[in-house]
Amino acid sequence: MKTFKTPLKDMHFVHYEVLDAMSSYDKLPLEEEVSKDLISAIMEECGKYAENVLFPLNQPSDKEGCRLEDGQVYTPKGYKEAYQQWVDGGWQGLSHPAQYGGQGLPLSLGIMKAEIIGTANWSFGMYPGLSLGAMNTIYTHGDDAQKDLYLSKLTEGTWAGTMCLTEPHCGSDLGQVKTKAEKNDDGSYTLTGTKIFISSGDHDLTENIVHIVLARIPGSPEGTKGISLFIVPKFNTDENATVGEFNNVNVGSIEEKMGIHGSSTCVLNFDGSKGFLLGEVNKGVSAMFTFMNTARIGTAIQGIGTAELAFQNSLAYAKERRSMRPLSGPKEKDQVADTLMKHPDVRRLLLKQKAIAEAGRAMLYDASLIADGLMSVESQEDFDEIDDKLGFLTPILKGFFTELGIEAANDGMQVFGGHGYIQEWGMEQIARDVRISSLYEGTTGIQALDLLGRKIILNKFKQYGAFNKRILELYKEIMRSPYRWKMMRYAGPLMAYHLRWQKVLVTILLKARKDRDAVGASTYDFLMYSGYMASAFYFTKMALASHYRLDNGGDLEPEFYEAKLETADFFFDRMLPRAKGHASAINGKVGSLMSMDEDDFDRQHA
Structure with a gap:
């Protein structure tokens, strides 16, 4: 009975009839006119890809997981072919500048795309999702040479990206970062250190992986004031983006996780790896927040998408499963029992899931339309104003809707009763997969402290x-x-x-x-x-x-x-x-x- 259908009607309602997205698009410096027909066609095609290609891989990839062989991580069966369809469809560059091979469409359409993909198969969606964060960070903080070298490959999807913050002795407290970056005579740096919990840290989907790494230059100030940000490719490249020798970014292990088994979460050892400064010396934490804010909004999508997926599957089950009679008396007297839909408490569970998904979608799309304004800013003052608006909503989206996404997943299991605890129905996977959402990119407590x-x-x-x-x-x-x-x-x-x-x-x-x-x-x-x-x-x-x-x-x-x-x-x-x-x-x-x-x-x- 496992099911997923793209909620196109609700997406349409929120985007156009509640938030009036078309008025917002009229103010953007877009290279081509964006019409409702164009957007609808894009989202329908994305929905077909998610429903027919990604969702069928969701449960099998959970059972198979990723594997590490001879230092190389291999993704579950079907992921490589699905990713090639992603690349061929031009999905990675949907909302990125045309000068780097993207389609130059509004950022908000990228969020809608990410919701569809993440709801159908969160583990798969993490691979292109981490790349988007790397793209945004390089675009915001990189110099022209770095943009020219990396963004075209990342935009087309033939290269991927990661975010490397956490180390064995520190998580959110980045002031304790010990990874060392020593400057070389040619202006590059040699990085040495270990990073853990690196989502999409290694895989077989792309020809190269671009790691965005926090590290400390010897002699820098203590704490977060002495941390810089670096680009460290898995394979060294020349100025023409030709992939060369291995850059000593070694996979120590794949983390054994509770869920999202199709996503390769790795321990990475930078063993004298060559890196390049991204942004200013000792300004790495502030620069990394570009990536982190992208990831936090992405994580909010996991909570919202989970509520949607749990709702769709538990609704289908509740419409068919028969059990007992409501206290008000039989509703289907010709049947041995009434469907679960006739019981008030089951309706409570279903309506709660529905309400979480719909409230979250409205807030998410509102935030995405605010982010669209970054495409037309003309001054630092305008940038700061938009960044502040987005910054206020981000911890609520990430903290609140991941907590409620977990609740929605558990409610879905509750609708199924004992069957919800059995792997066959897929509900326990939804609950396992979403549990990480309130932990990574800053726990709920971190988001709460950030907000207040x-x-x-x-x-x-x-x-x-x-x-x-x-x-x-x-x-x-x-x-x-x-x-x-x-x-x-x-x-x-x-x-x-x-x-x-x-x-x-x-x-x-x-x-x-x-x-x-x-x-x-x-x-x-x-x-x-x-x-x-x-x-x-x-x-x-x-x-x-x-x-x-x-x-x-x-x-x-x-x-x-x-x-x-x-x-x-x-x-x-x-x-x-x-x-x-x-x-x-x-x-x-x-x-x-x-x-x-x-x-x-x-x-x-x-």
Whole structure:
């Protein structure tokens, strides 16, 4: 019964009818006109590729995994052929500049493409996904020679990329990086050190792999202020991109993981490997954030895509599986039992999955349209403004929607009952694969600290205030609309939770004046509250658009808009109230977290 169908209708609704993407595209310096017909054709073809090529590989590749033989990693059966179709279709360069062989389309279309691919087969999608991060980093921080050498090959997909941060002794604390980069007479560097957890670290899909590596030049300052960024290819190349001798980037092992077995997560040893400085000396961490932010948004897609995939499969099962009768009495009296769809608690699980996927998709697409603005910036001030807007949404997308993606996967297993725990149905794989999403590219705790600490407090509430303004503007729009009485179903609670959102932030700040640990004690709950708050905002926008389309006609059938309103009803009734619990936790005493002596944690074992 395993199934995946590209949610083209919902993608269309959010992109055009809620967020009005075409108006945004009119402002971009695109080389060719972007029409709805063109976008629809691209997404339909991407959907066919995902449904017919990638999804059938998802479960078999999980069972087979990757293998390491004589220093070379080999991907599961079918991946190499699927990747060649990816290259032949020009998918890698969809949203990258034409001067490097790309199609020059908006970045937001690349996000839509990534969602389709990642939902169908997350393990496969990581290979081109890591390359996109490398491309963005080189494009932003590389010199002209580096762009000319690497970007064309990366854009066409014949070369791949990775991100090499983590080392055996340090994860998110990059100040502890020990990998050494010693300068050579020709201006290159020799890198020595070990990196772990390197996604797509080695494989047989491309002729070369371009590693983006954090390392420390001897004599540099301690901590993050003394770290630089380097390009280290698997095989050395000349100025014509001709692949030459092996560059001593050796695979120590493939990590034995809980899930995403089709993705090669490697230990890489740089044994005197030749590298090239990317950006400025000792500015490596800030430059790497270009890659990390790309990866964090990509990871948010995993949470959202998981909710969609779990929903599709558990819905299909619930429509066919028969078990018992609801308390209100038999619904299908001519059958031995009613389908699971007739039971309220099963509907709760299904609607929760549906709501998570749809709220996440709306926020993801909104962020992608903001990112499109980077294509037309004319000043550093404009760049910083867009970067700040995107930066505010990124930890919510990554932190909140990966947490809820994990929940959606577990709910999918719950719908299947005991069958959800059996490999045959594929639900346990979905749960295993998504579990990493709240860990890599910064755990949920890291995202929460980033949101409250860096994106709100250190940003002097600039983008927090800007998002608050968007909420107020939406409320004013509703009050001016002919649907204001119908929309009070959503606008009223939205404003109430909005006011509480502001109050909990003030509470944190007042507590922090006496105890700085108040910030760290509140970050997780503040992130989760922010996620529910943002989801309420996007569901309100979707509800307003649905009422308008029901009255004035839309591109989709009326039943679609009615279902959207019913999903919004469920979210406001059954999911948004969770935010109150997070607000109560923020109001709790910091001492209940920090007062216990370390030795007292295991007193029951003494």
